[in-house]
Amino acid sequence: MSEAVERVREELRLVERIGLFIPGYRGYKEKEIRREADRLLREYLLRKLRSAYEDFKGLMAFVAAIGRGALYETYNQVQATFDRVIARLRTADYGYAGFFDAVKIEEPELDSLIKYDYGLVEGVEKVSKKVAEVREAALSGDPSKVVGALVALRSELESLDGLLTKREDVIARVGRG
DSSP states (O other): OOHHHHHHHHTOOHHHHHHTTSTTHHHHHHHHHHHHHHHHHHHHHHHHHHHHHHHHHTTHHHHHHHOOHHHHHHHHHHHHHHHHHHHHHHHSOOSOOOTTOSSOOOHHHHHHHHHHHHHHHHHHHHHHHHHHHHHHHHHHTOHHHHHHHHHHHHHHHHHHHHHHHHHHHHHHHHHHO
């Protein structure tokens, strides 16, 4: 089991823990625990990515101080990519399927999504590191270093966007299966 699933399970109240031993209720509760872990992990990713985005937006003054047309254009392209990735992460499915939903996501699929989401953690961490590199380049005052760091950040954001697409594909396969 993943750490998030264990953390949610540990936080269950005594009554819920007793209910884990009741046939039928246990399976239902296990699904809920996995869904909650998936939701918590994705909220964490979103907070982390938004924090990196705020740091990135704070660099606009430095970029403006060194800026030229091409530098502004590159900065704006990275900002648009950031906006798109944050929006996709914010609106991505939580791996939840209610009782009456047409698409049922069972425990093995939920476990797979949780593992996939943990893979997204690495992508978000890489984006945060690239934002720090943009900051260092901006502080250097060298426009070519800033452009290079922005291009690297954009590439990392596009990789994260690709991971989100693959995650959506996993959910779509579950829905067809």
